[in-house]
Amino acid sequence: QQQVKQSPQSLIVQKGGISIINCAYENTAFDYFPWYQQFPGKGPALLIAIRPDVSEKKEGRFTISFNKSAKQFSLHIMDSQPGDSATYFCAASIRGSARQLTFGSGTQLTVLP
Amino acid sequence: NAGVTQTPKFQVLKTGQSMTLQCAQDMNHEYMSWYRQDPGMGLRLIHYSVGAGITDQGEVPNGYNVSRSTTEDFPLRLLSAAPSQTSVYFCASSRLAGGADTQYFGPGTRLTVL
Secondary structure (H helix, E strand, C coil): CCCEEECCCEEEECCCCCEEEEECCCCCCCCCCEEEEEECCCCEEEEEEEECCCCEECCCCCCEEEEECCEEEEECCCCCHHCEEEEEEEEEECCCCCCEECCCCEEEEECCC | CCCCECCCEEEECCCCCEEEEEEEEEECCCCCEEEEECCCEEEEEEEEEEEEEEECCCCCCEEEEECCCCEEEEEEEEECHHHHHHEEEECCCCCCCCCCCCCCCCEEEEEEEE
């Protein structure tokens, strides 16, 4: 049972365009929603995270939008660059729980020059 | 700081063989985890530990054992390797529980079971 569903599986965007990756979750107890970025041959690294008490968080060109009622959250990459080409994972967890993150299935982003 | 280190980087096993994947961190993190990454399935939690001497099962624990004798080390043991365990394995550590803090991942171990 996949508790965090991520789409699309792959995404191709032109340089300068907007990349949008969507995630939906089922467990209403989740209260922490990070995004991880993974380059080939490397481990994932935290990109940006949001808690459900805010609807949006922005860090540079990266923005998380959060819709608690719909149980959905998304990552927007503005002015996408070839260096953003990587696999992106959304995740969710319950703060205070010993259990670690539940990840989405990943989105392979390719930004064309 | 070296962060999270994993050895080996690559390993090929035959069905039925056993081996240990090593993981160490030098950030004095209490929480450590093992994940496996398979195409189209994201990262799935195998086992995790909330401190030395304390471990628990994750989503896909069958066929794997862990122990945590020190804060720094969290080895993952494959008891009798099967082709279904072909995957990339990542170890991670964090300061806080529940993933509500940055998880630092190692570079991964790519395991092939023939």
